Amino acid sequence: MTDPSLQPPSNLLGRWAVIGLAVAALALAFAYVAGWLTPQRLSSRGIVNALQANSGVFPGYRRNHAKGVCVSGYFEGNGAASAYSSSSVFAPGRTPVVGRFALPGGNPYAPDSSVPIRSFALRFSLPNGQQWRTGMNSMPVFPVATPQAFYDQVVATRPDPATGKPDPKRAGAFFAAHPETAAFLSWIKTAKPSASFVTETYEALNAFYFVDASGKRHPVRWKVTPEAPDDAGTGPQAGDPNYLAQDIEQRMAKGPLRWHLIVTLGEPGDPTNDATKVWPADRPTVDAGTLVIESEQPQDSGPCRDVNYDPTILPPGIEISDDPLLPARSSAYAVSYLRRTSEEAHVPGTARATSPSEHP
Amino acid sequence: MNTSNAFHPLARLLHWLMAVLILTMLFIGVGMVSTVSEKHEWLLAIHKPLGATIFVLALIRLGVRWRHPPPPLPAGMPPLMQFMAHASHWLLYGLMLALPLVGWAMLSAGGYPISLGGSLHLPPLMSANFEAFAWLRLTHRYLAYLLFLTVLGHMGAALYHGLIRRDDVLASMTFPRKPLAPAVAPVVVEVVEPPSSSIPPQV
Numbered sequence: 357m358t359d360p361s362l363q364p365p366s367n368l369l370g371r372w373a374v375i376g377l378a379v380a381a382l383a384l385a386f387a388y389v390a391g392w393l394t395p396q397r398l399s400s401r402g403i404v405n406a407l408q409a410n411s412g413v414f415p416g417y418r419r420n421h422a423k424g425v426c427v428s429g430y431f432e433g434n435g436a437a438s439a440y441s442s443s444s445v446f447a448p449g450r451t452p453v454v455g456r457f458a459l460p461g462g463n464p465y466a467p468d469s470s471v472p473i474r475s476f477a478l479r480f481s482l483p484n485g486q487q488w489r490t491g492m493n494s495m496p497v498f499p500v501a502t503p504q505a506f507y508d509q510v511v512a513t514r515p516d517p518a519t520g521k522p523d524p525k526r527a528g529a530f531f532a533a534h535p536e537t538a539a540f541l542s543w544i545k546t547a548k549p550s551a552s553f554v555t556e557t558y559e560a561l562n563a564f565y566f567v568d569a570s571g572k573r574h575p576v577r578w579k580v581t582p583e584a585p586d587d588a589g590t591g592p593q594a595g596d597p598n599y600l601a602q603d604i605e606q607r608m609a610k611g612p613l614r615w616h617l618i619v620t621l622g623e624p625g626d627p628t629n630d631a632t633k634v635w636p637a638d639r640p641t642v643d644a645g646t647l648v649i650e651s652e653q654p655q656d657s658g659p660c661r662d663v664n665y666d667p668t669i670l671p672p673g674i675e676i677s678d679d680p681l682l683p684a685r686s687s688a689y690a691v692s693y694l695r696r697t698s699e700e701a702h703v704p705g706t707a708r709a710t711s712p713s714e715h716p
Numbered sequence: 717m718n719t720s721n722a723f724h725p726l727a728r729l730l731h732w733l734m735a736v737l738i739l740t741m742l743f744i745g746v747g748m749v750s751t752v753s754e755k756h757e758w759l760l761a762i763h764k765p766l767g768a769t770i771f772v773l774a775l776i777r778l779g780v781r782w783r784h785p786p787p788p789l790p791a792g793m794p795p796l797m798q799f800m801a802h803a804s805h806w807l808l809y810g811l812m813l814a815l816p817l818v819g820w821a822m823l824s825a826g827g828y829p830i831s832l833g834g835s836l837h838l839p840p841l842m843s844a845n846f847e848a849f850a851w852l853r854l855t856h857r858y859l860a861y862l863l864f865l866t867v868l869g870h871m872g873a874a875l876y877h878g879l880i881r882r883d884d885v886l887a888s889m890t891f892p893r894k895p896l897a898p899a900v901a902p903v904v905v906e907v908v909e910p911p912s913s914s915i916p917p918q919v
Contacts, residue, residue: 371879379872386864389743391750399750485837487829503752662827662846668757669828672835676757684752686760691749693826694853701847703854
C-alpha cells in the first residue's frame with residue numbers, strides 16, 4: 357500500500373471548493389448572528405449610538421441618565437414580602453445598598469430643571485454574591501412598550517442642530533403613530549421638575565415576577581415612596597443648574613433619608629409586557645421594608661460609578677417578566693458600560709475621558 | 717505510546733462534544749451582546765454555565781490526552797505544516813481554558829454577580845475594578861474572535877487532510893481505518909525518534 361497522499365485526488369478543484377464553502381458558510385453564519393451583515397436590525401449598539409447622536413458623547417459618562425449622584429445605605433426588610441418572594445432581601449434584616457439618583461438624558465451638564473423626570477437606581481448586595489439591581493423613574497408609565505418604539509422615539513426626538521430642539525413635526529408624527537404614548541404625554545404635560553431627589557416616588561415601570569418558597573410566581577411592580585414630605589417650595593434657589601446635588605447634600609447633613617419599598621401585586625390579566633399601562637389602582641400592595649440612605653458621594657468617585665444598573669440582575673426569588681424592554685435595557689446598558697469603562701481605561705480608539713474638573 | 721493511527725475513543729467523544737459546545741458558545745456569545753430581544757436573557761443564562769462546562773471538559777480532555785497521546789501526524793507532512801498543526805492545537809487548548817477564565821475575571825472586575833443558574837454562584841476571581849473590566853471585556857471579545865478563526869482554520873485543515881491529502885488525519889478523529897501492519901510500521905518508527913518535525917520526511 358502506498359501513501360494515499362501521493363496520488364493526486366480526482367476533481368481537485370471541486371474538493372477545494374467544498375472546503376472553501378464550508379469555512380465561508382460558518383464564517384457568514386457567525387457574522388449574521390453578530391449583526392454585522394444587517395446594520396438595519398435593531399441592536400444594543402444601535403440604541404446606544406442613537407442616544408449618543410442625540411446628546412453627544414461625554415467620555416466616561418453613562419450614555420443615558422448621565423448626570424447623577426451616588427448614595428449609600430441599606431434596605432431593612434420587614435418580612436411582609438417574604439410570602440411572595442423567597443429572596444433573603446425581604447426577610448427581616450439589613451441589606452447594603454449602593455444607589456444613584458440621576459436625570460434622564462445623555463448630557464452630564466444638563467440643568468436640573470431641563471427635564472421633569474428623576475431616576476433612582478439601586479443595587480442590593482445580598483449574601484452569597486447575589487445581587488438585585490433596579491432602575492426606577494419618577495413617572496407613572498414609560499412612553500413606549502417596545503425596544504423598536506424606544507429607538508424610533510430617540511431618533512424622532514433628535515435635536516435639530518440649528519435650533520437645539522427636536523423638530524416638532526417629526527416628533528409629532530412619531531407620537532401620532534404611537535398611541536401607546538398617550539398616558540405618558542398626558543402626565544408630562546403637567547409634570548414639573550422637582551426641587552429635590554428625595555421627595556419623589558420612583559417606579560420600576562417594568563413588571564417582574566416574585567417567586568415564593570413553593571415556586572409560585574406572582575406578577576409584581578415595585579416603587580419606592582419617600583418619607584420626606586413634598587416641600588417643593590423649599591428647594592435651593594432657582595438659577596442654580598445643579599440644585600439637586602446641593603439639595604441632597606444639605607438634607608443628608610441632617611440625617612438619613614427614608615423610602616418605603618412598595619410592591620404591587622398584579623392579578624391575572626394585568627399586563628406584564630407593557631410598561632405604558634398602569635395596573636388598576638385597587639391592586640393590593642405590600643410595604644416590603646424601608647430603604648435608608650445614609651450618605652451621598654459625587655458620581656465620579658462614589659461607589660455607584662462602577663455599577664451598571666442592569667434591571668435584569670436579580671437574585672433567586674425575583675425574575676424578569678415578558679416585558680420586552682427588560683432584555684433591551686440589559687443589552688444596551690452593557691454597551692454603555694463597556695464604552696464608558698473603556699474610556700476611563702484609555703483603551704486606544706475610544707473617546708478620551710477627561711476628569712470632570714477639565715469641563716466647564 | 718500511541719501506536720494506533722486514531723485518537724482514543726474517549727478523546728474522539730470529547731472532541732466532538734466540545735466542537736458542538738464551543739461553536740454553540742461562540743454563536744451565543746456574539747449573538748447575545750448584539751440582540752435586544754428576549755433572546756438576550758436566555759442566551760446570557762446559557763453562556764455562563766456553558767463556559768464553565770467547557771472549561772472543565774477542556775481540563776478533562778488534557779488529562780485524556782496525557783493518558784492517551786494522540787496519534788502521530790503523517791510522516792509525509794512538511795515541517796511547516798506539522799508546526800502549524802501543533803501550534804494551532806495548543807492555541808485551541810489555550811483559548812478553551814483562557815476564555816472562561818477571562819469571562820469569570822471580567823464579571824468579577826465589573827462587580828457583577830457570577831451566577832451559573834439558580835442560586836449557584838461563583839466567587840469573584842478578583843476585586844471589582846472598573847478599568848480592568850474594560851480590558852478584560854475587550855480581551856474576552858478578541859480572544860473569542862481568535863478562537864473562532866482558529867476553529868475555522870482547524871475545520872479547513874481537517875477537510876484538507878480528508879479531501880486533498882487523503883491521509884489518516886481526519887479519519888483519526890472520525891472513523892479510523894483498521895491499521896494495516898505494513899503501512900503503519902514506518903510511521904511508528906518515525907515517531908519514536910525525537911522531534912520528528914526536524915527530520916526530513918522519509919518518502
